[in-house]
Amino acid sequence: QVQLVESGGGLVQAGGSLRLSCLVSGRTFSNYAMGWFRQAPGKEREFVAAINWRGGSTYYADSVKGRFTISRDNAKNTVYLQMNSLKPEDTAVYYCAARSGGIYAVTIRQYDYWGQGTQVTVSS
Numbered sequence: 577q578v579q580l581v582e583s584g585g586g587l588v589q590a591g592g593s594l595r596l597s598c599l600v601s602g603r604t605f606s607n608y609a610m611g612w613f614r615q616a617p618g619k620e621r622e623f624v625a626a627i628n629w630r631g632g633s634t635y636y637a638d639s640v641k642g643r644f645t646i647s648r649d650n651a652k653n654t655v656y657l658q659m660n661s662l663k664p665e666d667t668a669v670y671y672c673a674a675r676s677g678g679i680y681a682v683t684i685r686q687y688d689y690w691g692q693g694t695q696v697t698v699s700s
Contacts, residue, residue, distance in 0.1 A: 629678030
């Protein structure tokens with residue numbers, strides 16, 4: 577079984593930055609592609625960013641492209657989401673997810689394991 581624990585969420589003013597972390601345990605981290613998703617109140621969970629097992633390939637939702645950066649440190653079993661130029665519409669619970677096989681994906685059903693989420697609130 578794989579466990580994922582997110583951290584780094586909080587309250588920030590518009591234009592500010594946060595870095596989310598997701599620590600993965602239970603299996604070999606480098607076997608998994610990783611993704612970040614978010615869910616705002618009253619909305620469906622949506623894709624934010626993903627990274628393949630080696631970290632050499634990434635993909636972003638159009639809404640965060642140029643502002644967010646996903647990265648991973650396989651030695652630390654951790655994936656990160658650096659969020660800059662935050663906007664009020666980025667307010668959501670952010671979830672990390674792991675996908676077996678190492679190749680990233682952009683849909684919820686393609687991920688096998690999920691964290692509990694961390695709240696990000698951006699004030700205007």
